[in-house]
Amino acid sequence: MGELDPAFIQDTDQRPNLEISDAFDDEFPIIDFSSAPGDVVLQIGQACKDWGFFQVVNHGVPLELLAKVEDLGRRFFALSAEEKRKVKRDEVNAMGYHDGENTKNVRDWKEVFDFLVEDRTAIPASLEPDDQELRILINQWPLHPPEFREVCQEYAREVEKLAYKLSELIAQSLGLPKSRLNGFFKGQTSLVRLNYYPPCPFPDLALGVGRHKDASALTILAQDSVGGLQIRRKSDHQWVPVKPTPNAFIINVGDAVQVWSNDKYESVEHRVVVNSVKERFSVPFFFFPGHQVMLKPLEEILNGDSPRYREYNWGKFLATRNRSDFKKQAVENIQISHVRIEQK
Numbered sequence: 001m002g003e004l005d006p007a008f009i010q011d012t013d014q015r016p017n018l019e020i021s022d023a024f025d026d027e028f029p030i031i032d033f034s035s036a037p038g039d040v041v042l043q044i045g046q047a048c049k050d051w052g053f054f055q056v057v058n059h060g061v062p063l064e065l066l067a068k069v070e071d072l073g074r075r076f077f078a079l080s081a082e083e084k085r086k087v088k089r090d091e092v093n094a095m096g097y098h099d100g101e102n103t104k105n106v107r108d109w110k111e112v113f114d115f116l117v118e119d120r121t122a123i124p125a126s127l128e129p130d131d132q133e134l135r136i137l138i139n140q141w142p143l144h145p146p147e148f149r150e151v152c153q154e155y156a157r158e159v160e161k162l163a164y165k166l167s168e169l170i171a172q173s174l175g176l177p178k179s180r181l182n183g184f185f186k187g188q189t190s191l192v193r194l195n196y197y198p199p200c201p202f203p204d205l206a207l208g209v210g211r212h213k214d215a216s217a218l219t220i221l222a223q224d225s226v227g228g229l230q231i232r233r234k235s236d237h238q239w240v241p242v243k244p245t246p247n248a249f250i251i252n253v254g255d256a257v258q259v260w261s262n263d264k265y266e267s268v269e270h271r272v273v274v275n276s277v278k279e280r281f282s283v284p285f286f287f288f289p290g291h292q293v294m295l296k297p298l299e300e301i302l303n304g305d306s307p308r309y310r311e312y313n314w315g316k317f318l319a320t321r322n323r324s325d326f327k328k329q330a331v332e333n334i335q336i337s338h339v340r341i342e343q344k
């Protein structure tokens with residue numbers, strides 16, 4: 001066995017305890033969307049408060065489509081490095097294939113393929129707060145496997161329906177009108193990512209994805225049967241694995257919901273551990289607002305309380321995050337904690 005490139009080595013306090021990897025928590029909520037609608041709203045509210053994460057079954061996304069995306073994703077990542085590099089992302093085009101993402105400045109043990117839910121998506125051209133210029137992000141698609149593009153796009157459309165349904169259920173669970181959040185997704189900047197985690201000879205030193213919170217409103221994640229996702233349990237701050245449930249999606253509320261709800265629902269930290277034997281495949285759909293959206297706690301939620309966040313523009317926030325995925329940065333990546341208002 002060779003040596004691990006130091007770029008992948010996690011700080012000692014971030015390294016996973018591989019012994020706990022099988023200790024699934026039986027309390028982790030699984031919500032059945034075929035239950036009575038009122039029950040589903042209550043269960044979602046409880047899960048968002050207690051966990052920030054839950055799984056859904058009978059979600060309405062065709063299971064054959066899930067299986068097809070997984071199969072095509074695996075076939076894409078099995079292509080030669082040269083073939084994959086034909087759709088490699090760069091500083092101009094942030095979409096496509098990539099194998100060197102950093103989370104908190106340590107390299108992740110994974111390869112990814114990113115595509116936008118809208119084939120052409122407008123985001124701010126610069127990070128300057130007053131610069132209004134936009135640029136258009138465009139998807140790049142591989143020629144192989146031949147059905148890849150069509151199936152990925154169909155998948156995005158189906159999961160988008162689920163995303164709107166979840167947005168409505170979450171609004172209801174917060175006591176808001178069903179469609180209260182939907183308008184924020186006009187001109188959405190949503191992204192689908194295919195994650196491929198190759199077997200790693202050093203699972204005690206590296207992570208598939210380092211600890212992070214999703215900046216999204218919601219994330220809808222499909223994972224295969226291997227396992228590796230761990231979440232920071234709210235009750236005791238321990239890392240606990242999320243057991244793969246066949247045909248289920250894992251849902252988590254991201255930073256945007258935390259801000260809208262003024263911390264009623266928190267975006268919970270998670271990470272991915274790798275293993276030395278099996279490769280793993282997962283597909284998150286990040287439900288992102290339109291670039292023009294100004295995020296802040298909703299008035300109806302505040303109901304007289306003080307807002308815990310200053311208003312910020314989603315597009316600038318996203319553009320800043322995208323930039324820091326490329327390069328090691330001298331400072332920590334932008335987080336909502338940077339717009340937090342200290343409470344007296």
Ligand SMILES: O=C(O)CCC(=O)C(=O)O
Binds near residue numbers: 193221
């Ligand atoms: O692969 C997974 O299970 C989760 C990946 C993840 O957290 C992410 O891509 O943001």
Ligand SMILES: [Fe+2]
Binds near residue numbers: 212270
């Ligand atoms: Fe994540």
